[in-house]
Amino acid sequence: YPPSVPSLPPGLQRDLWQDVYGQQLAISIILRALQAHTQNKHPTKPLVMSFHGSNGNGKTFISKIIAKNLYPQGVRSRFLHQFHPTLHFSNALNVPLYKAQLQNWIQGNVSICPSSLFIFAEMDHMPYGLIDAVTPFLYHQQAFKGLSYGKAIFIFISNIGGDRINEKMLEAWRKNSTREEIQLKDLEPLLASTAFRNRDSGFWHSDLIQRNLIDYYIPFLPLERQHVIECIKAELRSRGYNQHPEDVIQQIGSELTDFPPEEKIFSSHGCKTVATKVALHY
Structure with a gap:
């Protein structure tokens, strides 16, 4: 696999290249994003990545590999925070309460560990408007409410745009193009617009997208x-x-x-x- 990136844990690169199949595009973007983020000693904005693709293509698996290698206790680390809408935000009528709780949780945990990792699974099932609660933490800023959030990482995971990715891949295959020829620029604008316009998605008309707070929309290609x-x-x-x-x-x-x-x-x-x-x- 490609040469290691000195600023990243060697286990992260090894695990991604050895244990994940068919996602060279996603892995290369994620490694570059993490490298740029970790090399910056005083970041003013958290790293925000959104993983898109159909079921079973490695989105959750890769997020666990990242957590495993960022913290000594891996996925059991108290600095890893995972949110599932059906578990944590099951009642759409309680969105105002959930938003306040989520903001308090983020603020409290970043005060303990500035390099906290927040993973939001199943964004396609997230109640409308809830995810905008994290918007204030994602801007370029020296501090918000007395804390710097620049070292934190936010990952959103969803199937949103999976059908569009599959269509693009099938189109490329019928043109005798290989998956290695697919580039981020071919899919990223499509994923952003699909997420923003999808009424059934937690991203629908979200401030996160409208205010360009998501740094990378990462496509997970269908597996062969x-x-x-x-x-x-x-x-x-x-x-x-x-x-x-x-x-x-x-x-x-x-x-x-x-x-x-x-x-x-x-x-x-x-x-x-x-x-x-x-x-x-x-």
Whole structure:
């Protein structure tokens, strides 16, 4: 994999390049973003990234790898804060209360650890208007309410724009282009506008987008059969099966659905159901 970036934990780069399949574009952007952020000794703005793509393509997996390598206690660190709308913000009638609680939580935890990591999962299910509670913390500023938030990192995760990414990939494939030729500029404006205009999304008409507070809209491309096969091998290794018959691997791969129905180029669910399918055979 590419040369290491001295300012980042070596384990972060190793884990991303070795354990994530088919997401070279996303990984390269994330590493550059983290490098620029960590090299700045006195940042005036938090790093804000939004991960977009269909289920099973590695968005949550990569966010966990980042947390694992940023803190000694990894995903168990008290400086990692994860929010799930169905768990933490389940009642849309309580949005004003949730907004106040969220702002207090961010302020309190950044006061303890300026380099806190905040991950917001399932943005497509976030109640309308709630996420704007984080807007005041994301501007370029020396301090807000007496605290500097510049060293913090915010990650938003959603399936929003996944269909548009898939359409672009299919279009590129039909033009005989490779996934390596896809660039961020081909997808980033599309993802921003799709998120902003999607009424079913927590980003709908959000100040975060309108005020350009999200630094990177990162596309996660649909996985091809070769990537899913690697996921199957990794799952088998995690279960202690270091020697695995090729025909069994291919059999498991054939049980996963692909799209479009005619060409069957991309995996419909990425690697999301791989563990379940492997469990049926071992």
